Amino acid sequence: MQAAIDLSAEKGVLRRRVIVNSIPEHTTQIDVEGKRYINFSSNDYLGLNREPALLDELHKATLKYGLGSGSSPLVSGYCDAHMKLEQLLCQQTGHQAALLFNSGFSANHGLMTALFDKTDHIIADKLIHASIIDGISHSGAVLKRFIHNKVEHAETLLKKYNTSALVTESVFSMDGDCAPVEYLSMLCQKYHTQLIVDDAHGFGVINLCVAPNVQPKCNIQIITFGKALGCQGAAVLGSKQLIDYLVSHSREYIYSTALSPINACLAYSACKYIADNPELQSQLMSNIAYFKQQAKRRNIDLIESEMPIQGVIIGDPEKAVEASNQLKSDGLWVGAIRTPTVPKNTDRLRITITAKHSTEDIDQCITALDKLFMNEEYCHAR
Numbered sequence: 001m002q003a004a005i006d007l008s009a010e011k012g013v014l015r016r017r018v019i020v021n022s023i024p025e026h027t028t029q030i031d032v033e034g035k036r037y038i039n040f041s042s043n044d045y046l047g048l049n050r051e052p053a054l055l056d057e058l059h060k061a062t063l064k065y066g067l068g069s070g071s072s073p074l075v076s077g078y079c080d081a082h083m084k085l086e087q088l089l090c091q092q093t094g095h096q097a098a099l100l101f102n103s104g105f106s107a108n109h110g111l112m113t114a115l116f117d118k119t120d121h122i123i124a125d126k127l128i129h130a131s132i133i134d135g136i137s138h139s140g141a142v143l144k145r146f147i148h149n150k151v152e153h154a155e156t157l158l159k160k161y162n163t164s165a166l167v168t169e170s171v172f173s174m175d176g177d178c179a180p181v182e183y184l185s186m187l188c189q190k191y192h193t194q195l196i197v198d199d200a201h202g203f204g205v206i207n208l209c210v211a212p213n214v215q216p217k218c219n220i221q222i223i224t225f226g227k228a229l230g231c232q233g234a235a236v237l238g239s240k241q242l243i244d245y246l247v248s249h250s251r252e253y254i255y256s257t258a259l260s261p262i263n264a265c266l267a268y269s270a271c272k273y274i275a276d277n278p279e280l281q282s283q284l285m286s287n288i289a290y291f292k293q294q295a296k297r298r299n300i301d302l303i304e305s306e307m308p309i310q311g312v313i314i315g316d317p318e319k320a321v322e323a324s325n326q327l328k329s330d331g332l333w334v335g336a337i338r339t340p341t342v343p344k345n346t347d348r349l350r351i352t353i354t355a356k357h358s359t360e361d362i363d364q365c366i367t368a369l370d371k372l373f374m375n376e377e378y379c380h381a382r
């Protein structure tokens with residue numbers, strides 16, 4: 001273990017935790033070791049984490065259901081709070097059925113390992129999340145990856161292999177760009193394969209399908225509650241047959257304490273809240289547009305993205321950490337994302353914009369980035 005720790009430190013990729021406390025009266029600010037920062041690294045894109053209406057729901061749900069589910073779902077851990085959330089998610093996405101998991105990681109892993117085995121070939125985007133890669137790898141299936149978002153390459157692989165499923169993300173977690181889901185869906189129909197979309201960073205920000213009676217654009221959709229919904233947990237959505245199958249074959253579902261009913265109630269209330277308050281999504285989009293416009297004025301070279309995830313490539317793990325530290329000294333908390341989370345030489349700053357950032361917050365971020373990129377070491381980011 002020590003040798004591995006030392007090696008990671010030598011390569012500049014050793015991870016360490018810091019205690020980050022949120023500040024109740026300022027949704028976009030955090031406290032780290034007694035110092036305040038504007039948080040540009042949260043996936044709580046709509047700023048629901050401290051929404052008073054949702055805190056009230058939490059209180060009511062706790063009184064009604066107690067703290068935890070008390071058991072795995074097939075024993076006695078499945079209650080009406082879970083069922084209501086599954087039904088709402090089906091209404092909002094157009095899928096027939098849903099199944100709740102404790103996290104997006106366990107949903108992806110539990111789905112892939114239950115569905116596939118060594119007789120399957122899976123085709124996936126090069127940038128899919130670690131939980132999907134691990135799930136496919138542990139299922140024994142053969143994984144072939146296409147160049148990020150290149151549908152022509154996906155088609156070449158579909159022609160070559162008898163494929164069980166094509167997997168992508170709706171909004172990519174580290175680049176913030178969107179997959180061409182409609183095009184991939186057409187390809188999957190042409191080659192008689194299933195389309196699986198991890199919608200972790202899309203649900204609540206852009207919706208794959210919202211109108212009633214509209215067919216979903218993918219066969220299986222994974223939603224996580226820890227991003228735009230501001231809480232915790234995840235769901236797999238698809239056909240009734242898929243969900244019936246997972247109920248008796250997904251080990252993550254069967255052998256784990258069910259998602260707490262309080263979390264199910266919170267995710268339910270958050271979905272309703274987003275639907276009832278469309279101005280939140282509009283505010284988020286207008287903040288993103290403002291950030292991009294200001295970055296362009298200063299010639300800051302952002303990774304192409306219309307979503308809350310905005311990146312600047314630094315290209316070296318140690319320099320990415322140094323850049324993040326410099327932003328901290330200017331009062332901004334921006335994550336340095338290093339290899340192997342992102343491909344080698346694409347170490348970066350990952351800036352997330354939320355609906356709750358003020359114009360002043362964004363201006364402060366742009367000014368600090370501008371100052372950082374004056375430095376010769378980072379001038380390539382212009």
Ligand SMILES: Cc1ncc(COP(=O)(O)O)c(C=O)c1O
Pocket residue numbers: 102103104105106108129131169173198200201224225226233234
């Ligand atoms: C694309 C994607 N899928 C799945 C996950 C896992 O979700 P969770 O954080 O709920 O485990 C994440 C987040 O970490 C993600 O970015």
